[in-house]
Amino acid sequence: xxxxxxxxxxxxxxxxxxxxxxxxxxxxxxxxxxxxxxxxxxxxxxxxxxxxxxxxxxxxxxxxxxxxxxxxxxxxxxxxxxxxxxxxxxxxxxxxxxxxxxxxxxxxxxxxxxxxxxxxxxxxxxxxxxxxxxxxxxxxxxxxxxxxxxxxxxxxxxxxxxxxxxxxxxxxxxxxxxxxxxxxxxxxxxxxxxxxxxxxxxxxxxxxxxxxxxxxxxxxxxxxxxxxxxxxxxxxxxxxxxxxxxxxxxxxxxxxxxxxxxxxxxxxxxxxxxxxxxxxxxxxxxxxxxxxxxxxxxxxxxxxxxxxxxxxxxxxxxxxxxxxxxxxxxxxxxxxxxxxxxxxxxxxxxxxxxxxxxxxxxxxxxxxxxxxxxxxxxxxxxxxxxxxxxxxxxxxxxxxxxxxxxxxxxxxxxxxxxxxxxxxxxxxxxxxxxxxxxxxxxxxx
Ligand code: FES
Ligand SMILES: [Fe+2]
Numbered sequence: 001x002x003x004x005x006x007x008x009x010x011x012x013x014x015x016x017x018x019x020x021x022x023x024x025x026x027x028x029x030x031x032x033x034x035x036x037x038x039x040x041x042x043x044x045x046x047x048x049x050x051x052x053x054x055x056x057x058x059x060x061x062x063x064x065x066x067x068x069x070x071x072x073x074x075x076x077x078x079x080x081x082x083x084x085x086x087x088x089x090x091x092x093x094x095x096x097x098x099x100x101x102x103x104x105x106x107x108x109x110x111x112x113x114x115x116x117x118x119x120x121x122x123x124x125x126x127x128x129x130x131x132x133x134x135x136x137x138x139x140x141x142x143x144x145x146x147x148x149x150x151x152x153x154x155x156x157x158x159x160x161x162x163x164x165x166x167x168x169x170x171x172x173x174x175x176x177x178x179x180x181x182x183x184x185x186x187x188x189x190x191x192x193x194x195x196x197x198x199x200x201x202x203x204x205x206x207x208x209x210x211x212x213x214x215x216x217x218x219x220x221x222x223x224x225x226x227x228x229x230x231x232x233x234x235x236x237x238x239x240x241x242x243x244x245x246x247x248x249x250x251x252x253x254x255x256x257x258x259x260x261x262x263x264x265x266x267x268x269x270x271x272x273x274x275x276x277x278x279x280x281x282x283x284x285x286x287x288x289x290x291x292x293x294x295x296x297x298x299x300x301x302x303x304x305x306x307x308x309x310x311x312x313x314x315x316x317x318x319x320x321x322x323x324x325x326x327x328x329x330x331x332x333x334x335x336x337x338x339x340x341x342x343x344x345x346x347x348x349x350x351x352x353x354x355x356x357x358x359x360x361x362x363x364x365x366x367x368x369x370x371x372x373x374x375x376x377x378x379x380x381x382x383x384x385x386x387x388x389x390x391x392x393x394x395x396x397x398x399x400x401x402x403x404x405x406x407x408x409x410x411x412x413x414x415x416x417x418x419x420x421x422x423x424x425x426x427x428x429x430x431x432x433x434x435x436x437x438x439x440x441x442x443x444x445x
Contacts (some may be wrong), residue, residue: 001027003440007432008386014394016429021384023198023376028443029327035442036307036435038062041143041165043309043321044151047076048185048340049095054112057095060323061155066141067091068151071113072099076146078153079114079138090138094190114138148177149184150309168411169263172303175296175408176311178289179278180339186319187336187351191359194331197372198379199324202332203431205368206302206310206320207256207266210392210423215371219363222356223315226275253420254300256393256427257405257412262306262434264427265412268420272298277316277350280343292407306434311337315357315364316350328376334359390432393424 006028008017022028042061045068049057056069058081067081067090083090088105091098100117102109107120116136119125143154145162150173152162163170177184195201205211213220254268272282276298286294300314310320319337324330336354338347357364396416405415416424 001443003436003443006439006443007436009429009433009436016390016394016426016432017386017388018390018428018432019384020379020387022435023200023379024327024384026327028439029198029324031439031442032324032435033062035438037324038064038155039438039442040156040159040307041145041152041154041162042307043305044068044078044153045321046184046186046319047146047149047151048183050076052097054097054099055095056091056098056112058091058093059321061141061153064155065089066153067138068153069098069112069114071111075113076144076151077114078141078144078151080141082139083108083110084116084136084138085119108136110138114140148173150177165261166263166305167260169259169261169265169303169305171408171410172263172265172301173305173311175293175301176303176313176317176337178293179285179297180341181288182340185338185340187338187347187354189336191334192331193334193360193365193369194325194329195369195372196328197330197369197376198327199322199330200431201372201375202310202320202322202330203304203307204389204428205372206304206312207264207427207431208423208425209254209266209268210425211368211371212423215367216364219357219367222363251419252404252417255402255404255415255417256424257401257410258397258414258427258430259412260430260434262431263304264306264430265301265303266424266427267302268300270298270300277342277346277353278339280346296408304431306431312358316354318354318358328380330372390425390428393418393422393426396422396424397426 006019006022008015038061044059044066045057050068050070053070053072053074056067058067060066065081066078068076068078070076081090083103085106085108088103090101090103099112100109109117111117114137119136141153141155142157143159145152147162147166147170256266258264272295278297282294285297303311308322312318317337319335321333322330336351338350356362359365393416396418397414399414401411402415402417405412416426418424
């Protein structure tokens with residue numbers, strides 16, 4: 001199969017189509033695991049998940065168990081979470097504190113720098129000299145890097161520096177990281193759920209403004225009531241004080257930015273209102289970062305860092321890690337992401353709004369996941385076909401940024417400014433262009 005059998009990308013002719021086989025085909029799935037999840041940078045977690053000496057957390061890259069651990073000197077390391085003896089998973093918990101890991105199978109032990117500390121009954125083991133020359137420590141990930149507390153790892157050494165992979169999208173991580181001088185933390189209470197559909201359904205849906213009014217009517221009614229309650233109390237923002245949107249005849253309400261390497265953002269102007277848990281720090285954030293950047297922090301923003309990380313800042317703030325389990329099964333791990341040191345009232349509001357919207361117990365996530373499963377059933381029932389869900393916004397998408405992005409010096413590859421009905425679908429193109437780049441070699445092989 002050629003990559004053009006899966007992605008039909010002909011910009012000059014105004015055509016971008018995706019073949020439904022990419023959601024169902026086992027050979028495609030296997031190639032994705034190798035080329036995308038095990039072949040490049042993926043998000044692992046936050047450095048604050050292993051804050052103190054000897055703290056660790058466990059996660060997964062593709063088929064491999066991974067452990068991120070801080071050693072006694074405070075340095076973070078990332079290791080394959082498998083004992084070199086016979087391969088048993090070493091750390092068993094999602095997170096913990098362990099100056100020493102003792103393998104549950106034959107008791108080899110490892111310190112928090114991944115060094116082997118002891119091999120049980122070594123003296124009586126009659127080992128060869130060759131064995132003694134082996135390194136018995138944990139295997140380090142070939143790539144591991146920290147961008148402002150966001151930790152990324154790679155099973156391949158053949159990757160660009162993380163800064164190059166993130167590119168301009170790093171500025172959107174800054175909008176999250178800069179919400180507190182003390183950094184970010186995860187509110188206790190991680191949720192893991194699975195749905196019976198392909199992982200790229202989640203990738204797309206985070207950027208899918210088009211579904212919101214159709215899929216989430218019950219949640220929208222709650223939002224309307226909340227907006228009324230908050231409407232008296234807004235702070236003047238850049239959006240109100242300038243010609244940024246009010247004077248725009250087209251009624252710009254937001255838009256999208258697409259970046260190299262598959263990262264994408266869709267956003268909407270929310271205004272600096274008490275509907276955001278950041279509201280009690282609206283003044284200090286403006287002082288520290290300027291009004292424009294502060295206003296961007298208040299905007300609705302759904303960010304994807306390809307391939308497995310999403311930060312949804314709309315109702316509240318959710319961090320997601322996407323993990324493909326099979327062509328038609330995906331695991332999502334979610335957390336409520338919060339600036340450290342926010343007031344108790346702000347934290348309460350953040351959690352309340354988080355619970356309303358997100359997760360299998362919220363008002364929105366179940367609407368979304370059932371739609372993913374409906375798509376999967378639709379794709380799975382017959383021969384593959386070209387899908388038409390990548391065409392909205394085609395004539396609105398321009399190369400480079402716009403005056404809104406300029407406020408935070410953002411230089412995307414493509415951008416769309418939109419009224420609330422446009423609901424751009426061209427930002428998926430950046431996912432699939434990155435996907436095609438990485439997959440072409442693998443599929444041809
Ligand atoms: S597998 Fe770990 S000690 Fe044997
Ligand atoms: Fe949704």
